[in-house]
Amino acid sequence: MNTITKKTACLLLGAFIAVLAGCSKEKYPDVRKYVDEVIEYQNWYAGELEKAKDAGEVASLIDKYSDRMLEFAVKGKELNNKYPEMKDDDKLPEELKKQMDRLEKTAEELSVRMMNSLSKYMADPKVLQANIRMAEKFRKASETEIDEEEK
Numbered sequence: 001m002n003t004i005t006k007k008t009a010c011l012l013l014g015a016f017i018a019v020l021a022g023c024s025k026e027k028y029p030d031v032r033k034y035v036d037e038v039i040e041y042q043n044w045y046a047g048e049l050e051k052a053k054d055a056g057e058v059a060s061l062i063d064k065y066s067d068r069m070l071e072f073a074v075k076g077k078e079l080n081n082k083y084p085e086m087k088d089d090d091k092l093p094e095e096l097k098k099q100m101d102r103l104e105k106t107a108e109e110l111s112v113r114m115m116n117s118l119s120k121y122m123a124d125p126k127v128l129q130a131n132i133r134m135a136e137k138f139r140k141a142s143e144t145e146i147d148e149e150e151k
Helices: 003-023 031-052 055-082 094-119 124-148
Strands: none
Touching: 003 124, 055 124, 094 124
């Protein structure tokens, strides 16, 4: 093959790849990014719990976790508003279903790791208070969401 033919073949191959890439754009890249971020954070949290050396560290991690999960909840609500098809699990488009399945599977796997780590310190007053604070934050967030929906 001469140089011109090689260059032409490379250009055609490059154009073909560019067309394929353009055709395969995902419809919900922000949902995939959101799921990736939640999974990454949950992995970080589970790993930090496993490394915690005392109840104080665990309580601090629970506080950080609850704050971050509330941020994720706000972002999730924004995505639900942007993509109304996310609100009905039975009618989820396949691309969204894959993301939600991945998130659910990871949460299930990590919950075992988290509970194993937390069980060592559950009776400690610092951890109990952190869990109470987390429950209160989640309760208030839930009430606020309900109030907004009623308006």
